[in-house]
Amino acid sequence: MDFLIQLVTDPVAFWSSHTLLISQIAINGILASSMFVVLYSGQLSLAAPGFMAIGAYTAVLMALHLHTPLALNIAAGTALAGIVGIIVGLPVLRLRGVFLAIATIGFIEALSLGVILNLPITGEGLGLKNPDADPLGGINIVLISLVLAVFVVWRLTKGRLGYAWTAIRQDELAAYSQGIDVARYKLIAFTLSAILAGYAGAAESHLNFFVDPNEYGVPRTVQVLTFAVLGGSGNVLGPVVGALFLTTLPYIFQQAGDYIGVVSGLILIAVIIFRPQGILGRGGFAFVRPRWWPRAQVRAPSTG
Amino acid sequence: MGQQILNAIFIGSIYALFAVGYTLVFGILDILNLAHSAVFMLGAAVTFTLVVNHGQSFWLACAIAIVVAALMGLVIEYVCLRPLRRRRAPPIAALISTIGLALIIVAAVEQGRPGTLFSWLWVDGANSVSLPPGVVPNPTWHVAGLTLEGSKLAIFPITVALMLLLGYVMRFTQVGRGLRAVAENPRAARLMGIDVDRMISLTLIISSALGGLAGILFGVALGDISPYIGRDSVEVRGLAVIVLGGMGSIPGAVLGGYLLGLIEVLAVVLLGSNVRAGVAFAALFLMLVLRPQGLFGAQLKERI
Numbered sequence: 001m002d003f004l005i006q007l008v009t010d011p012v013a014f015w016s017s018h019t020l021l022i023s024q025i026a027i028n029g030i031l032a033s034s035m036f037v038v039l040y041s042g043q044l045s046l047a048a049p050g051f052m053a054i055g056a057y058t059a060v061l062m063a064l065h066l067h068t069p070l071a072l073n074i075a076a077g078t079a080l081a082g083i084v085g086i087i088v089g090l091p092v093l094r095l096r097g098v099f100l101a102i103a104t105i106g107f108i109e110a111l112s113l114g115v116i117l118n119l120p121i122t123g124e125g126l127g128l129k130n131p132d133a134d135p136l137g138g139i140n141i142v143l144i145s146l147v148l149a150v151f152v153v154w155r156l157t158k159g160r161l162g163y164a165w166t167a168i169r170q171d172e173l174a175a176y177s178q179g180i181d182v183a184r185y186k187l188i189a190f191t192l193s194a195i196l197a198g199y200a201g202a203a204e205s206h207l208n209f210f211v212d213p214n215e216y217g218v219p220r221t222v223q224v225l226t227f228a229v230l231g232g233s234g235n236v237l238g239p240v241v242g243a244l245f246l247t248t249l250p251y252i253f254q255q256a257g258d259y260i261g262v263v264s265g266l267i268l269i270a271v272i273i274f275r276p277q278g279i280l281g282r283g284g285f286a287f288v289r290p291r292w293w294p295r296a297q298v299r300a301p302s303t304g
Numbered sequence: 305m306g307q308q309i310l311n312a313i314f315i316g317s318i319y320a321l322f323a324v325g326y327t328l329v330f331g332i333l334d335i336l337n338l339a340h341s342a343v344f345m346l347g348a349a350v351t352f353t354l355v356v357n358h359g360q361s362f363w364l365a366c367a368i369a370i371v372v373a374a375l376m377g378l379v380i381e382y383v384c385l386r387p388l389r390r391r392r393a394p395p396i397a398a399l400i401s402t403i404g405l406a407l408i409i410v411a412a413v414e415q416g417r418p419g420t421l422f423s424w425l426w427v428d429g430a431n432s433v434s435l436p437p438g439v440v441p442n443p444t445w446h447v448a449g450l451t452l453e454g455s456k457l458a459i460f461p462i463t464v465a466l467m468l469l470l471g472y473v474m475r476f477t478q479v480g481r482g483l484r485a486v487a488e489n490p491r492a493a494r495l496m497g498i499d500v501d502r503m504i505s506l507t508l509i510i511s512s513a514l515g516g517l518a519g520i521l522f523g524v525a526l527g528d529i530s531p532y533i534g535r536d537s538v539e540v541r542g543l544a545v546i547v548l549g550g551m552g553s554i555p556g557a558v559l560g561g562y563l564l565g566l567i568e569v570l571a572v573v574l575l576g577s578n579v580r581a582g583v584a585f586a587a588l589f590l591m592l593v594l595r596p597q598g599l600f601g602a603q604l605k606e607r608i
Contacts, residue, residue: 044396091593098336098551099596102543106589109540114582218540222338222403229400259421261411268404269384276393 003251018251019139020207025247026142027204030149032227032239034196037153039233040162041189042169044101046221047088050108051081051194052201053216057122059202060130060211070132074202081198082191089190093183096172105218116213128211138207145203146240149196153236156192165189230271232278241280306450308569314456314525316565317463321518322538323545323557324470325511331552332487332507335395339380339402340515341534341542342409347373347516348523348533349413349426355439357427362439366520373516377508380405385508386501406535413531426531434527456525466514467558474554483507487552544588 006014015022031048038045055077062073092103116122156162164185167175176182205211223246231242249264256263275281322344329337347369354365384401416426443454474480485493486503494500522537523529545564549556564584571583 095592095596098330099547099592102547103589103592105540105543106585106592109585110582110589114579114586118578118582219535226400226403229396258415259411261414262408265404265406265408265411268407269401272393272397272400272404273387276388276391276397 003248003254019136021247021251023135023139023142023207025244026139026146027200027207028224028227028243028247029146029240030142030196030200030203031224032231032243033146033149033153033236034193034200035224035228036233036236036239037156037189037193037196039228040157040169040236041165041186042096042172043186043189044097045092045104045190045193046101046225047085047104047107047194048197048200048224049216049218049220050088050104050111051085051197052204052220053108053112053116053213054081054084055198055201056205056211056216057116057128060128060205061121063130063132064128070206074199074206077202077205078195078199081201082195085191085194085198086187089187089194093186093190105221108216108221109218112213112216116216122213123211125213127213130205130209130211133206133209135207135209138203142203142207145199149199150236150240153192153196157236161185161188226268230268230278232275232281234278234281238278238280242278245279305573306448308573310450310452310456312565312569313562314459314565315568316562317459318518318522318525318561319538319541319545319564320558320561321463321466321514321521323542323549323561324467324554325515325518326542327546327549327552327554327557328507328511328514330546331554332483332504333385333395333398335385335398335402336543337380337402337508337511338399338539339376339384339405339409340511341539342406343373343376343380343512343515343534344519344522344538345413345531345534346376346409347519348529349519349531350516351520351523352433352435352529353424353426355435356433362435369520370513370516373519374509374513376409376516377510377512378505380512381505381508385504389504410531410535428530430531432528432530432533434529435524440524453525459521459525462517462521463558466517467554470510470514470554479503479506541584544584547588548591 006017031052034048034051055074058077058080059073062068062076063070068076088104088107092100092107095103117125122128157165164175164180167178167180168182168185172182201216227242227246228239229242230246231240232238246264249267250260253260253263253267271279322340325340325343326337329335329340350369350372351362351365354360354368355362360368380402384405385398388398388401412422413426414430416422416424417429418427440455445452472480474483482493482498482503483506485496485498486500490500493503518538519534522533541564545560546552546557547560548563549558549560567587568580568584571580575583
């Protein structure tokens with residue numbers, strides 16, 4: 001609670017003492033918007049950490065070996081993530097629902113366990129040190145990026161592309177029969193999502209002095225999915241709010257101490273049960289009346 | 305090589321037992337129950353605690369652990385699934401609530417140290433422990449250059465017997481017919497007088513009991529019991545197994561389990577142990593791209 005009190009009473013001190021948290025929220029927000037794009041087009045893709053890893057390793061390796069400027073490194077990481085997004089997106093396009101989810105899990109696990117942990121250049125299991133990282137200075141970059149990413153995604157969902165995605169999400173066959181090029185629009189969503197995740201990975205690597213290969217596995221993808229579902233995936237702000245909520249949760253409940261995992265799990269269940277459509281989803285709180293609770297009396301309308 | 309084949313059978317049996325629980329729930333509810341791996345871990349952890357900290361005999365501990373796992377199945381149903389089913393939430397909401405429960409279980413075990421809130425459940429924190437030798441009868445033979453350990457050898461007949469029993473129940477008993485009817489069409493099953501909620505509770509009980517048993521066998525035979533065995537060893541591999549076998553198919557999950565065990569062992573023999581997990585997931589990815597219905601899946605329906 002001290003955390004929230006400080007936010008209200010002394011925002012300047014809050015800003016300077018929680019810089020890392022704020023940048024992590026921004027990174028998670030970008031990841032959440034990446035998740036939003038695929039969910040919005042009806043694809044349950046869990047590949048985000050794989051593209052993050054590509055972005056992060058590309059950026060850091062370029063900084064280490066080529067000494068190129070930061071902007072170029074991040075751009076290269078993002079671009080490579082986008083290219084891999086197209087390569088991976090093409091074969092998995094025809095998979096739907098949970099099949100796509102599991103195929104993309106296969107992709108991230110094959111990438112992290114099979115490739116990253118076995119290549120000498122990625123430091124194998126030891127990870128990479130990134131001496132050029134700038135944890136404090138990066139905050140402005142990531143906050144601006146978050147705003148830009150959210151704005152771009154929001155604009156896209158309001159345009160032709162967004163209507164196509166909505167049509168595909170609601171009924172792929174109907175969308176196809178209306179002349180929408182389903183494969184093309186799904187691939188665009190998948191690639192855009194890969195680009196956003198790659199960017200988030202590259203930017204995150206600039207905030208940490210160390211790239212940890214274990215960061216890019218299934219727990220991360222579950223976390224990103226939780227952002228999107230908990231926040232509500234009908235609107236791009238939903239996943240960002242989900243990211244904000246889940247990233248700050250451990251700070252809000254600092255008193256829980258070691259039991260933060262238990263508390264977070266309970267809150268996660270409570271939120272999803274009372275708001276299955278997400279925090280920002282449509283509709284009010286969903287309460288279920290226990291069987292022993294008396295029914296509301298329905299009065300017969302009086303006639304006359 | 306012979307030893308490796310034995311290992312494949314042994315680890316494949318555990319994958320099969322675990323994945324059958326996943327696939328039962330998926331077949332009936334179309335929901336991936338991600339708390340299943342936490343139940344797996346809980347089975348092993350409860351057995352260990354009862355034997356080592358509470359001085360019970362191994363067999364009694366196993367029986368209690370399986371009962372605890374089965375009760376966890378009821379908790380999953382009543383806390384995570386039923387409230388969401390009542391308000392017709394999308395399956396992805398149930399995915400998130402089971403993630404929440406898994407988080408709680410793992411966090412509770414992880415925080416179990418002497419003097420903490422959960423010390424009755426677990427006292428070794430995040431450490432990996434194993435049962436002291438001699439607790440489990442483990443006769444060992446050396447035949448034709450192979451080492452045959454009783455505790456590992458027993459797993460195969462246990463798995464086969466349970467799977468035959470499950471197959472018999474599903475195929476020839478009234479309960480099994482009810483379960484299959486609910487899997488086919490819950491609404492029609494309800495109209496035919498089947499208590500759908502009760503069938504789903506029963507599914508969760510069977511599934512979780514099998515998951516808990518798989519955890520016990522894993523913990524005993526591998527001598528590795530920690531809060532993370534579910535998440536690290538079987539969670540994602542279980543997904544791979546049910547995809548290999550075809551989502552929702554019980555024989556498919558069993559054969560998929562052995563197939564994954566074989567793939568992993570062959571990968572170790574041919575390519576070295578570093579790439580073992582990577583190869584399994586690359587196989588999963590290829591399998592989904594080339595034959596998404598799995599080895600035994602009849603037709604591909606859209607899920608989630």
